[in-house]
Amino acid sequence: MVKATYYVEADMPLEKAAKAIAAEQSTGTWTEVEYEKEVHEKLGARVLSAKDNIVEIDFPVEIFEPDNIPGILSVVAGNLFGLGGLNACKLIDVDFDPIVKYYNGPEFGIQEARKFLGVYDRPLVGTIIKPKVGLNPKRTAEVAEMAALGGLDLIKDDETLTDQKFCPLEDRLIAVMDKLHKVEDKIGKKCFYAVNITVGGDQIIERAERAKELGANMIMVDILTAGFSAVQALTDEKIGLPIHVHRTMHGALTRGNFGIAMPVIAKLTRMVGGTNLHIGTYSGKMERNVEEINYSRDILRKPWAGFKPMFPACSGGLYPQLVKANLDGYGIDVILQAGGGIHGHPEGTTAGAKAMFQAVDAWKKGVSIEEYARDHHELEMAIKQWGK
Ligand code: 3PG
Numbered sequence: 001m002v003k004a005t006y007y008v009e010a011d012m013p014l015e016k017a018a019k020a021i022a023a024e025q026s027t028g029t030w031t032e033v034e035y036e037k038e039v040h041e042k043l044g045a046r047v048l049s050a051k052d053n054i055v056e057i058d059f060p061v062e063i064f065e066p067d068n069i070p071g072i073l074s075v076v077a078g079n080l081f082g083l084g085g086l087n088a089c090k091l092i093d094v095d096f097d098p099i100v101k102y103y104n105g106p107e108f109g110i111q112e113a114r115k116f117l118g119v120y121d122r123p124l125v126g127t128i129i130k131p132k133v134g135l136n137p138k139r140t141a142e143v144a145e146m147a148a149l150g151g152l153d154l155i156k157d158d159e160t161l162t163d164q165k166f167c168p169l170e171d172r173l174i175a176v177m178d179k180l181h182k183v184e185d186k187i188g189k190k191c192f193y194a195v196n197i198t199v200g201g202d203q204i205i206e207r208a209e210r211a212k213e214l215g216a217n218m219i220m221v222d223i224l225t226a227g228f229s230a231v232q233a234l235t236d237e238k239i240g241l242p243i244h245v246h247r248t249m250h251g252a253l254t255r256g257n258f259g260i261a262m263p264v265i266a267k268l269t270r271m272v273g274g275t276n277l278h279i280g281t282y283s284g285k286m287e288r289n290v291e292e293i294n295y296s297r298d299i300l301r302k303p304w305a306g307f308k309p310m311f312p313a314c315s316g317g318l319y320p321q322l323v324k325a326n327l328d329g330y331g332i333d334v335i336l337q338a339g340g341g342i343h344g345h346p347e348g349t350t351a352g353a354k355a356m357f358q359a360v361d362a363w364k365k366g367v368s369i370e371e372y373a374r375d376h377h378e379l380e381m382a383i384k385q386w387g388k
Contacts, residue, residue, distance in 0.1 A: 001058040001059065001060060001061065001098065002058070002059045002060075002061060002064065002076070002094065002095060002096065002098055002099060003048065003056055003057070003058050003059075003094070003095040004056070004057050004059060004076040004091060004093070004094045004095075005054060005055070005056050005057075005091075005092050005093040005094070006021065006054070006055045006056075006057070006080075006089055006090060006091055006092060007053055007054060007055075007088060007089070007090040007092050008021070008050075008053055008054075008055045008086060008088060008089050009053060009086070009087040009088035009089075009257070010085055010086050010087060011085045011086075011087065012085055014050040014051070014053065014055065015047070015050045017050070017055070017085065017086060018047040018050035018055040018057065019047055020083060020085075021055065021057060021080045021083070021089075022044070022045040022046060022047050022057050023044075023045075024079050024080055024083060025045055025057070025059070025075055025076065025078060025079070025080055026043055026044050026045035026059065026060075026063060026075075027039050027040050027043050027044045027045075028040075028044070042060065042062060043060055043062060043063045044060075045057050045058060045059045045060070045063070046058045053088075054092075059075060059076065061098050061099060063075060064099060066099040066102045067099075067102035067103070069228040069229055069232065069268060069271075069272065070227070070228075070229060072099075073228075076091060076094055077091050077260055077264075081258045081259070086258075087257065088257035088258065089257070089258050090257065090258060090259050090260070090261060091259070091260045091261065091264055092261045092263070092264070093261070093263060093264060094264055094267065096267055096268075096271065097305070100271060100304075100305040101305070103232075103271040103272065103273075103305075103307075104235050104236065104273055105235075105270060105271060105273055105305065105306070105307030105308055106235070106243075106270065106273045106274060106275055106307060106308040106310055107235060107238065107240070107242075107273060107308075108241070108242035108243070108275045108308070109275060109307075109308025109309050109310055109311075110301070110308070110309045110310065110311050110333055111308065111309075112242065112275075112308070113192070113242055113275060113276075113311060116190060116192070116217070116242075117153050117189075117190050117191075117192070118189075118190065119153060121332070122332055122360060122364065123327060123330070123331075123332045123333070123334045123335065123336050123360060124153040124154055124311065124334070124335040124336070125151075125152055125153055125154075125335075125336050125337075125338075125353070125356050125357055125360060126152055126153055126154030126155060126156060126192075126313075126335050126336070126337045126338075127147045127152055127154075127155055127156070127337060127338055127339060127342045127343070127349075127352075127353065128155075128156050128157070128158050128315070128337060128338075128339035129143050129144060129147075129155065129156070129157060129158065129161075129339075130143075130158070130339045130340060130343045130344075132158030132159075132160055132161060132339070133158065133160050133161050133164070133166075133167070134166065134167075135167060136166060136167055137167055137168065137171040137172040137174075137175040137176075138175055140167060140172050140175065140176060141172070141175035141176045141178065141179045142179070143343070143349060144176045144179055144180065144193065145179035145180075145182070145183055146348065146349035146350045147342065147343075147349050147350070147353055148179070148180055148183040148184075148187075148189075148191045149183055149186075149187065149350045149353075150342070150349065150350040150351070150352065150353020150354050150356075150357070151187065151189055151353060151354070151357060152191055152342075152353050153191060153192065153335070154191065154192040154193075154194060154218070154244070154276075154335060154337070155176070155180075155191060155192070155193050155194070156192075156193070156194035156196075156220055156244055156337070157172075157194065157195055157196035157220060158196070158339070159196065159198075159222050159246045159248035160248075161196055162196055162197075162198050162199060163199070163207075169195065169196075169197070169207070169211070170210065170214060172195070173193070173195045173211060173214050173215070173216055174214055174215070176193050176195070177193060177214070177215045177216070177217075180193055190217075192217055192218040192242070192244075193216070193217060193218060194218040194219065194220035194244035194276075195211055195216050195218070195219060195220060196219075196220040196221075196222070196246075197211055197219045197220065197221060198220070198221050198222040198225065198226050198230075199226070200226075201226070201227065201229060201230055201233065204221070204226065204230050204233065204234065205233060205234065205237050205239070208234055208237075208239045208241065209239065211241070212239065212240065212241055216241060217241065217242075218241055218242045218243070218244055218275070219234070219239070219241050219242075219243055219244070220243070220244040220245070220246060221234070221243060221244075221245055221246070221274075222246045222247075222248045222249070223245045223246065223247065223265075223269060223274070223277075224247060224248065224249040224250055224253070224265070225248060225249050228268050228269070228272050229272075231243060231245060231269065231272045231273060231274055232271075232272035232273065234273070235272060235273030242275035242276070243273065243274050243275050243276075244274075244275060244276045244313070245269050245274035245275075245276060245277045245278070246278055247262075247265060247277065247278045247279070250262065250265065251287070253265070254292075255287060261292055262279060262280065262289075262292045262293075262296050263292055263295045263296045263299055265277075265296075266279055266295075266296040266299040266300055267299050269300075269310070270299065270300060270304065270307055270310055271307070274310055275310060275311065276310060276311040276312075276313045276335055277296075277300060277310055277311075277312065277313060278312075278313045278314075278315050278316075278337075279293060279296040279297060279300070279312045279313070279314075280292075280293045280296070280314070280316070281293075281314050281315065281316055281317065281318060281322070281326055282314075282325050282326050282328070282329035282330070283322040283325035283326060284314070284315075284316045284317040284318050284322060284326070285316050285317025286316040286317065290329075293329065294329070296312070297312050297329075297330060297334075300312050301333055309333070311333065311334060311335050312330060312333075312334050312335070313334075313335045313337055314326050314330060314334050314335065314336050314337065315335075315337035315338075315339075317340070317341070318336060318337060318338040318341050319338055319340070319341030319342075319344075319356075319382065319386055320338075320341065320355045320356055320358070320359035320369060320379055320382045320383075320386075321359070321369065321382070321383065321386055321387070321388065322341075323336060323356065323359035323360055323362075323363055323369075324359070324362070324363050324369065327360070327363045328363075336356065336360070338352070338356055341356070341382075341386075342355075342356060344385070345378070345381065345382055345385065346381050346382075346384070346385050347378065347381055351378045351381065352378070352382070354378040355376075355378040355379045355381065355382040358372060358373075358376040358378060358379040359372075359379060359382075362379070369383065370383065370388065
């Protein structure tokens with residue numbers, strides 16, 4: 001049985017709403033159908049409990065094609081959201097354990113990423129190239145160079161940059177990797193570049209393979225717009241590159257009364273093989289639900305089905321002043337990603353990267369950033385720019 005848990009508000013008694021959901025998502029419909037009796041025993045979903053707006057439904061394993069995520073979602077997260085009489089219906093958890101053996105999980109996880117970078121004792125610090133779109137490949141590479149010179153571990157495209165005419169993916173990738181190799185020769189430090197290969201399912205493998213040929217050391221996919229199967233296809237094809245997973249569009253699913261909560265997205269992303277996943281900030285510009293961040297964080301990192309652990313990416317409005325709140329929540333196995341909070345530093349991108357590391361050092365030493373800033377100029381300037 002695969003247990004799915006929903007938050008439900010309804011015009012009818014909760015038990016009745018729960019039965020309607022179980023029927024709609026398995027063998028039933030709005031009225032009795034004679035032939036259902038032939039299949040209900042084997043494939044009918046059952047209401048386990050319905051109390052205090054929480055509904056638990058058991059789906060027989062046989063109802064799923066177990067390695068088909070679109071198909072699974074059509075069962076546990078399908079028509080039910082549109083049922084009349086429901087005022088709220090959110091999928092808040094799914095116990096995938098009975099079918100998890102059909103998934104490979106990440107080929108590259110936390111350990112592999114740390115080994116590549118040679119960084120074991122601190123959080124990773126990364127940036128998103130800003131402006132998110134508009135720079136040509138040469139300018140993108142120059143910004144990446146300045147960021148890498150600040151010692152960053154990861155530089156990524158933003159979610160809306162793919163292969164537009166103003167910044168073709170291949171030219172951008174070649175230009176950025178060239179700069180990163182030069183920086184590595186200079187400062188002796190490696191840096192990932194997560195090039196955004198998001199595209200339709202018919203082209204994503206080809207795009208990933210081409211990126212690999214051109215020297216990519218990480219690829220990025222917008223998992224909700226491309227689909228979980230896009231990442232699964234990359235893992236199954238053994239593309240051989242870590243996959244940075246962006247959750248753009250998540251608000252359409254995770255906010256409000258109807259939808260799918262972030263922990264379910266986190267579970268699916270680990271099953272299909274992401275290396276890093278954006279799951280939110282304990283302090284930052286995006287709306288948050290701290291309990292869900294805690295649960296998503298644990299889903300990515302805890303031992304599960306022999307899958308390699310993944311890095312949570314903490315991103316969205318981050319800057320040095322928010323480092324402590326986020327590291328208190330995440331600990332060191334996290335990627336702190338700041339876009340504006342690095343490139344908007346008054347002394348530029350390299351100084352912005354250094355200020356982020358200084359904030360991390362202050363946290364590790366248990367010193368306030370104000371105190372640490374007394375003899376760390378870049379942090380001092382960040383505090384002047386954005387306040388305490
Ligand atoms: C992201 O990809 O999370 C955002 O682009 C973050 O950008 P910001 O640090 O400027 O808010």
